[in-house]
Amino acid sequence: MKAMISEKFSIAHRLSSSMNNRQNNLHGHTWRVDVVVEGPVGRDGFVMDFVLLKEKVKAALDGFDRKVILGNNDVLLFEGLKKLGVDVRTIEGEPTAENLAKVLYRRLERELGKSVYLEKVVVWRSDNAWVECNEADAEIVKGG
Numbered sequence: 059m060k061a062m063i064s065e066k067f068s069i070a071h072r073l074s075s076s077m078n079n080r081q082n083n084l085h086g087h088t089w090r091v092d093v094v095v096e097g098p099v100g101r102d103g104f105v106m107d108f109v110l111l112k113e114k115v116k117a118a119l120d121g122f123d124r125k126v127i128l129g130n131n132d133v134l135l136f137e138g139l140k141k142l143g144v145d146v147r148t149i150e151g152e153p154t155a156e157n158l159a160k161v162l163y164r165r166l167e168r169e170l171g172k173s174v175y176l177e178k179v180v181v182w183r184s185d186n187a188w189v190e191c192n193e194a195d196a197e198i199v200k201g202g
């Protein structure tokens with residue numbers, strides 16, 4: 059059976075390689091992530107207790123929520139914001155919804171361990187724009 063939980067989070071970012079000025083400027087979104095897990099219903103009656111699943115999602119979002127997330131190539135802005143005391147983080151590649159979804163999938167996979175199968179994460183950049191990331195999309199290397 060599948061179970062899904064949603065969490066909202068806030069991130070400011072910019073897409074430094076974008077030719078679109080609106081994307082190139084530092085700006086924020088309230089994002090949402092839908093996390094879908096799958097597994098057998100246990101003796102406790104749960105695929106996974108929503109309270110526990112919520113904790114895992116919150117842990118995966120730690121370091122993202124209310125932060126500035128930049129691409130790892132955005133060195134000047136990163137250094138400038140750091141000097142100003144801004145809590146700024148980087149991810150590999152541009153901080154697009156797609157790359158954020160990959161990072162969240164990998165973090166959740168680590169948080170969940172073998173307790174349940176992580177089917178997918180859906181990252182909503184707004185009410186009408188989302189990306190979906192599964193295991194293959196996240197390029198998780200198992201046993202290696």
Ligand SMILES: [Zn+2]
Nearest residue numbers: 071081085087
């Ligand atoms: Zn944006």
